[in-house]
Amino acid sequence: MTSDKKTLPLLKESGLRWLWLAGIIFMADISIKLFVMKEMGYGWANRIEVLPFFNFLYVHNYGAAFSFLSDQAGWQRWFFTGIAISVCGLLVYWMRKAPQKDKLNNIAYALIIGGAIGNVFDRLVHGFVVDYLDFYWGNYHWPAFNLADAAICIGAGLIILDGLRSGKKEQ
Template sequence: MTTFLERLTRPFPAFVLIVLMLIFDQAIKYAVELYLPLNEAVHVVPMLALYRTYNLGVAFSMLSDTSGWFIVTLRLTIVIFVLWLWHRTGREHHLAHLGFALIIAGALGNLIDRFLYGHVIDYILFYTQTWSFAVFNLADSLITIGAGFILLDEVLAHRRSKE
Protein backbone atom coordinates (compact mmCIF):
# COMPACT_ATOMS: atom_id res chain seq x y z
CA MET A 1 0.00 0.00 0.00
CA THR A 2 1.48 3.34 -1.03
CA THR A 3 1.29 6.42 1.14
CA PHE A 4 0.23 9.89 0.09
CA LEU A 5 3.88 11.03 -0.08
CA GLU A 6 4.91 8.01 -2.16
CA ARG A 7 2.17 8.80 -4.65
CA LEU A 8 3.54 12.31 -5.19
CA THR A 9 6.59 10.84 -6.92
CA ARG A 10 4.29 10.06 -9.86
CA PRO A 11 3.07 12.83 -12.19
CA PHE A 12 -0.71 12.45 -11.91
CA PRO A 13 -1.04 12.61 -8.10
CA ALA A 14 1.40 15.55 -8.01
CA PHE A 15 -0.64 17.27 -10.74
CA VAL A 16 -3.86 16.73 -8.73
CA LEU A 17 -2.27 18.26 -5.62
CA ILE A 18 -1.03 21.24 -7.64
CA VAL A 19 -4.48 21.82 -9.17
CA LEU A 20 -6.20 21.55 -5.76
CA MET A 21 -3.77 24.05 -4.23
CA LEU A 22 -4.28 26.41 -7.20
CA ILE A 23 -8.06 26.25 -6.81
CA PHE A 24 -7.78 26.93 -3.06
CA ASP A 25 -5.32 29.81 -3.62
CA GLN A 26 -7.45 31.45 -6.30
CA ALA A 27 -10.70 31.00 -4.35
CA ILE A 28 -9.18 32.75 -1.33
CA LYS A 29 -7.82 35.57 -3.49
CA TYR A 30 -11.22 36.00 -5.13
CA ALA A 31 -12.88 36.26 -1.71
CA VAL A 32 -10.19 38.71 -0.58
CA GLU A 33 -10.91 40.88 -3.62
CA LEU A 34 -14.65 40.82 -2.91
CA TYR A 35 -14.71 41.31 0.85
CA LEU A 36 -11.48 42.80 2.20
CA PRO A 37 -10.94 46.55 2.09
CA LEU A 38 -7.80 47.68 0.25
CA ASN A 39 -4.86 48.73 2.46
CA GLU A 40 -6.89 48.47 5.66
CA ALA A 41 -6.05 45.97 8.41
CA VAL A 42 -8.76 43.62 9.62
CA HIS A 43 -7.39 42.24 12.89
CA VAL A 44 -8.07 38.53 13.38
CA VAL A 45 -6.10 37.71 16.53
CA PRO A 46 -3.23 39.50 18.24
CA MET A 47 -0.32 39.73 15.79
CA LEU A 48 -2.36 38.55 12.77
CA ALA A 49 -4.41 40.69 10.42
CA LEU A 50 -5.92 40.35 6.99
CA TYR A 51 -4.63 43.21 4.87
CA ARG A 52 -5.36 43.32 1.14
CA THR A 53 -2.59 44.86 -0.87
CA TYR A 54 -1.09 44.40 -4.31
CA ASN A 55 2.42 43.21 -5.03
CA LEU A 56 3.89 44.28 -8.36
CA GLY A 57 7.13 42.34 -7.83
CA VAL A 58 8.04 38.93 -6.51
CA ALA A 59 8.31 37.82 -2.87
CA PHE A 60 8.37 40.72 -0.41
CA SER A 61 7.87 43.16 -3.34
CA MET A 62 11.40 42.59 -4.62
CA LEU A 63 11.83 43.55 -8.27
CA SER A 64 8.64 45.63 -8.18
CA ASP A 65 10.27 48.25 -10.41
CA THR A 66 11.03 45.74 -13.20
CA SER A 67 8.96 44.81 -16.22
CA GLY A 68 5.95 42.57 -15.66
CA TRP A 69 7.14 40.32 -18.47
CA PHE A 70 10.49 39.85 -16.75
CA ILE A 71 8.68 38.64 -13.63
CA VAL A 72 6.42 36.32 -15.67
CA THR A 73 9.49 34.88 -17.43
CA LEU A 74 11.26 34.48 -14.10
CA ARG A 75 8.31 32.60 -12.58
CA LEU A 76 7.95 30.35 -15.63
CA THR A 77 11.68 29.61 -15.49
CA ILE A 78 11.35 28.64 -11.82
CA VAL A 79 8.43 26.32 -12.59
CA ILE A 80 10.39 24.65 -15.41
CA PHE A 81 13.47 24.30 -13.19
CA VAL A 82 11.44 22.77 -10.35
CA LEU A 83 9.78 20.36 -12.80
CA TRP A 84 13.26 19.35 -13.96
CA LEU A 85 14.35 18.82 -10.34
CA TRP A 86 11.19 16.81 -9.65
CA HIS A 87 11.94 14.56 -12.62
CA ARG A 88 15.61 14.03 -11.62
CA THR A 89 14.94 13.38 -7.94
CA GLY A 90 14.72 9.74 -6.88
CA ARG A 91 11.40 8.22 -5.84
CA GLU A 92 12.70 7.65 -2.32
CA HIS A 93 12.74 11.44 -1.72
CA HIS A 94 9.04 11.75 -0.87
CA LEU A 95 9.29 15.03 1.05
CA ALA A 96 11.25 16.64 -1.79
CA HIS A 97 8.53 15.66 -4.26
CA LEU A 98 5.90 17.16 -1.98
CA GLY A 99 8.03 20.32 -1.77
CA PHE A 100 8.36 20.52 -5.55
CA ALA A 101 4.58 20.22 -5.98
CA LEU A 102 3.94 22.98 -3.42
CA ILE A 103 6.51 25.31 -5.03
CA ILE A 104 4.98 24.78 -8.46
CA ALA A 105 1.47 25.41 -7.11
CA GLY A 106 2.59 28.60 -5.37
CA ALA A 107 4.51 29.92 -8.36
CA LEU A 108 1.60 29.20 -10.71
CA GLY A 109 -0.88 30.75 -8.25
CA ASN A 110 1.01 34.03 -8.26
CA LEU A 111 1.53 33.78 -12.03
CA ILE A 112 -2.25 33.45 -12.52
CA ASP A 113 -2.68 36.64 -10.46
CA ARG A 114 -0.19 38.43 -12.67
CA PHE A 115 -2.15 37.46 -15.79
CA LEU A 116 -5.62 38.11 -14.32
CA TYR A 117 -4.96 41.31 -12.38
CA GLY A 118 -1.53 42.62 -13.43
CA HIS A 119 -0.32 42.15 -9.84
CA VAL A 120 -0.31 39.56 -7.05
CA ILE A 121 -2.96 39.78 -4.33
CA ASP A 122 -1.45 39.58 -0.83
CA TYR A 123 -3.55 39.48 2.33
CA ILE A 124 -1.79 37.93 5.37
CA LEU A 125 0.03 40.24 7.79
CA PHE A 126 1.94 39.26 10.93
CA TYR A 127 2.83 42.20 13.17
CA THR A 128 3.67 43.46 16.64
CA GLN A 129 3.55 46.96 18.13
CA THR A 130 6.99 47.76 16.69
CA TRP A 131 7.39 45.38 13.75
CA SER A 132 5.48 43.89 10.85
CA PHE A 133 6.33 41.16 8.39
CA ALA A 134 5.78 41.59 4.67
CA VAL A 135 2.20 40.97 3.56
CA PHE A 136 1.95 37.62 1.79
CA ASN A 137 -0.56 35.05 0.53
CA LEU A 138 -1.20 31.29 0.40
CA ALA A 139 0.88 30.88 -2.77
CA ASP A 140 3.88 32.49 -1.04
CA SER A 141 3.31 30.14 1.91
CA LEU A 142 3.22 27.12 -0.39
CA ILE A 143 6.56 28.14 -1.91
CA THR A 144 8.13 28.61 1.53
CA ILE A 145 6.72 25.36 2.96
CA GLY A 146 7.75 23.52 -0.21
CA ALA A 147 11.32 24.78 0.14
CA GLY A 148 11.25 23.66 3.78
CA PHE A 149 10.19 20.13 2.77
CA ILE A 150 13.01 19.95 0.23
CA LEU A 151 15.55 21.04 2.85
CA LEU A 152 14.14 18.56 5.38
CA ASP A 153 14.36 15.78 2.80
CA GLU A 154 18.02 16.67 2.18
CA VAL A 155 18.81 16.59 5.92
CA LEU A 156 17.04 13.24 6.36
CA ALA A 157 18.74 11.77 3.27
CA HIS A 158 22.12 12.92 4.60
CA ARG A 159 21.41 11.26 7.95
CA ARG A 160 20.31 8.04 6.25
CA SER A 161 23.50 7.96 4.20
CA LYS A 162 25.60 8.16 7.36
CA GLU A 163 23.86 5.12 8.94
Protein backbone atom coordinates in the same frame (compact mmCIF):
# COMPACT_ATOMS: atom_id res chain seq x y z
CA MET B 1 -2.21 3.20 -28.51
CA THR B 2 1.33 2.33 -27.43
CA SER B 3 2.00 5.91 -26.31
CA ASP B 4 -0.96 5.67 -23.88
CA LYS B 5 0.55 2.52 -22.39
CA LYS B 6 3.85 4.32 -21.86
CA THR B 7 2.25 7.46 -20.41
CA LEU B 8 0.07 5.73 -17.83
CA PRO B 9 2.95 3.98 -16.01
CA LEU B 10 4.92 7.22 -16.11
CA LEU B 11 2.14 8.98 -14.21
CA LYS B 12 1.68 6.11 -11.75
CA GLU B 13 5.34 5.51 -11.05
CA SER B 14 6.87 8.99 -11.24
CA GLY B 15 6.59 12.03 -9.05
CA LEU B 16 4.12 13.51 -11.54
CA ARG B 17 1.52 11.62 -9.56
CA TRP B 18 1.80 14.42 -6.95
CA LEU B 19 0.78 17.22 -9.33
CA TRP B 20 -2.78 17.03 -7.94
CA LEU B 21 -1.40 18.83 -4.87
CA ALA B 22 -0.19 21.72 -7.06
CA GLY B 23 -3.71 21.96 -8.50
CA ILE B 24 -5.27 22.13 -5.04
CA ILE B 25 -2.83 24.85 -3.91
CA PHE B 26 -3.50 26.83 -7.09
CA MET B 27 -7.30 26.56 -6.80
CA ALA B 28 -7.33 27.41 -3.08
CA ASP B 29 -4.99 30.36 -3.60
CA ILE B 30 -6.96 31.84 -6.49
CA SER B 31 -10.28 31.29 -4.69
CA ILE B 32 -9.07 33.12 -1.58
CA LYS B 33 -7.60 35.96 -3.65
CA LEU B 34 -10.83 36.43 -5.62
CA PHE B 35 -12.82 36.43 -2.37
CA VAL B 36 -10.47 39.02 -0.84
CA MET B 37 -10.67 41.25 -3.93
CA LYS B 38 -14.46 41.07 -3.99
CA GLU B 39 -15.27 41.30 -0.28
CA MET B 40 -12.55 43.45 1.30
CA GLY B 41 -11.70 47.09 0.93
CA TYR B 42 -8.21 47.81 -0.35
CA GLY B 43 -5.40 48.86 1.98
CA TRP B 44 -4.27 48.84 5.57
CA ALA B 45 -7.14 51.02 6.76
CA ASN B 46 -9.58 48.23 5.81
CA ARG B 47 -7.74 45.40 7.58
CA ILE B 48 -9.68 42.92 9.68
CA GLU B 49 -8.02 42.32 13.05
CA VAL B 50 -8.19 38.59 13.82
CA LEU B 51 -5.65 38.03 16.59
CA PRO B 52 -3.28 40.31 18.53
CA PHE B 53 -0.59 39.38 15.98
CA PHE B 54 -2.57 38.72 12.78
CA ASN B 55 -4.77 40.68 10.36
CA PHE B 56 -6.51 39.96 7.07
CA LEU B 57 -6.08 42.74 4.54
CA TYR B 58 -6.07 43.35 0.81
CA VAL B 59 -2.94 44.81 -0.76
CA HIS B 60 -1.19 44.62 -4.13
CA ASN B 61 2.39 43.44 -4.53
CA TYR B 62 4.03 44.48 -7.79
CA GLY B 63 7.29 42.74 -6.87
CA ALA B 64 8.30 39.34 -5.56
CA ALA B 65 8.63 37.98 -2.05
CA PHE B 66 8.57 40.70 0.59
CA SER B 67 7.78 43.27 -2.15
CA PHE B 68 11.26 42.85 -3.65
CA LEU B 69 11.56 45.18 -6.67
CA SER B 70 7.94 46.37 -6.29
CA ASP B 71 9.01 49.99 -6.84
CA GLN B 72 10.28 49.30 -10.38
CA ALA B 73 8.63 50.45 -13.61
CA GLY B 74 6.85 47.19 -14.50
CA TRP B 75 9.55 45.06 -16.11
CA GLN B 76 9.65 42.93 -12.93
CA ARG B 77 6.18 41.55 -13.72
CA TRP B 78 7.53 39.75 -16.77
CA PHE B 79 10.85 38.92 -15.14
CA PHE B 80 9.21 37.14 -12.19
CA THR B 81 6.68 35.46 -14.49
CA GLY B 82 9.54 34.08 -16.62
CA ILE B 83 11.44 32.86 -13.58
CA ALA B 84 8.34 31.17 -12.14
CA ILE B 85 7.49 29.41 -15.39
CA SER B 86 11.10 28.25 -15.81
CA VAL B 87 11.30 26.95 -12.25
CA CYS B 88 7.95 25.16 -12.63
CA GLY B 89 9.18 23.51 -15.83
CA LEU B 90 12.34 22.34 -14.08
CA LEU B 91 10.38 21.00 -11.10
CA VAL B 92 7.96 19.11 -13.36
CA TYR B 93 10.98 17.60 -15.13
CA TRP B 94 12.46 16.54 -11.78
CA MET B 95 9.10 15.11 -10.70
CA ARG B 96 8.96 13.10 -13.92
CA LYS B 97 12.38 11.64 -13.14
CA ALA B 98 11.68 11.02 -9.42
CA PRO B 99 9.92 7.91 -8.20
CA GLN B 100 6.46 8.56 -6.76
CA LYS B 101 7.72 7.05 -3.47
CA ASP B 102 10.03 10.07 -2.99
CA LYS B 103 7.15 11.75 -1.19
CA LEU B 104 8.94 14.59 0.56
CA ASN B 105 10.57 16.04 -2.55
CA ASN B 106 7.53 15.48 -4.75
CA ILE B 107 5.28 17.20 -2.20
CA ALA B 108 7.79 20.05 -1.96
CA TYR B 109 7.91 20.44 -5.74
CA ALA B 110 4.11 20.36 -5.98
CA LEU B 111 3.75 23.04 -3.28
CA ILE B 112 6.21 25.29 -5.09
CA ILE B 113 4.55 24.72 -8.47
CA GLY B 114 1.04 25.40 -7.11
CA GLY B 115 2.18 28.57 -5.36
CA ALA B 116 4.23 29.82 -8.29
CA ILE B 117 1.39 29.29 -10.76
CA GLY B 118 -1.01 31.07 -8.38
CA ASN B 119 1.21 34.14 -8.33
CA VAL B 120 1.86 33.94 -12.09
CA PHE B 121 -1.91 33.92 -12.62
CA ASP B 122 -2.16 37.14 -10.59
CA ARG B 123 0.68 38.81 -12.48
CA LEU B 124 -0.78 37.92 -15.87
CA VAL B 125 -4.42 38.70 -15.06
CA HIS B 126 -4.13 41.64 -12.66
CA GLY B 127 -0.59 42.96 -13.16
CA PHE B 128 0.15 42.43 -9.45
CA VAL B 129 -0.02 39.72 -6.81
CA VAL B 130 -2.83 39.88 -4.24
CA ASP B 131 -1.57 39.61 -0.66
CA TYR B 132 -3.88 39.25 2.34
CA LEU B 133 -2.03 37.77 5.35
CA ASP B 134 -0.47 40.24 7.79
CA PHE B 135 1.50 38.96 10.78
CA TYR B 136 3.03 41.44 13.19
CA TRP B 137 4.61 41.94 16.60
CA GLY B 138 4.06 45.33 18.20
CA ASN B 139 4.69 47.87 15.45
CA TYR B 140 6.75 45.51 13.30
CA HIS B 141 4.76 43.97 10.42
CA TRP B 142 6.11 41.07 8.42
CA PRO B 143 5.52 41.88 4.73
CA ALA B 144 2.01 40.83 3.71
CA PHE B 145 1.82 37.55 1.83
CA ASN B 146 -0.65 34.92 0.58
CA LEU B 147 -1.23 31.16 0.44
CA ALA B 148 0.89 30.83 -2.70
CA ASP B 149 3.86 32.46 -0.95
CA ALA B 150 3.38 30.20 2.08
CA ALA B 151 3.25 27.09 -0.15
CA ILE B 152 6.46 28.14 -1.91
CA CYS B 153 8.26 28.72 1.40
CA ILE B 154 7.03 25.43 2.89
CA GLY B 155 8.08 23.61 -0.28
CA ALA B 156 11.55 25.18 -0.15
CA GLY B 157 11.81 24.24 3.53
CA LEU B 158 10.90 20.63 2.74
CA ILE B 159 13.63 20.50 0.08
CA ILE B 160 16.16 21.77 2.61
CA LEU B 161 14.90 19.28 5.21
CA ASP B 162 15.24 16.43 2.73
CA GLY B 163 18.76 17.56 1.87
CA LEU B 164 19.71 17.61 5.54
CA ARG B 165 18.16 14.16 6.06
CA SER B 166 19.96 12.77 3.01
CA GLY B 167 23.26 14.23 4.23
CA LYS B 168 22.90 12.49 7.58
CA LYS B 169 22.08 9.15 5.91
CA GLU B 170 25.25 9.36 3.80
CA GLN B 171 27.45 9.99 6.86
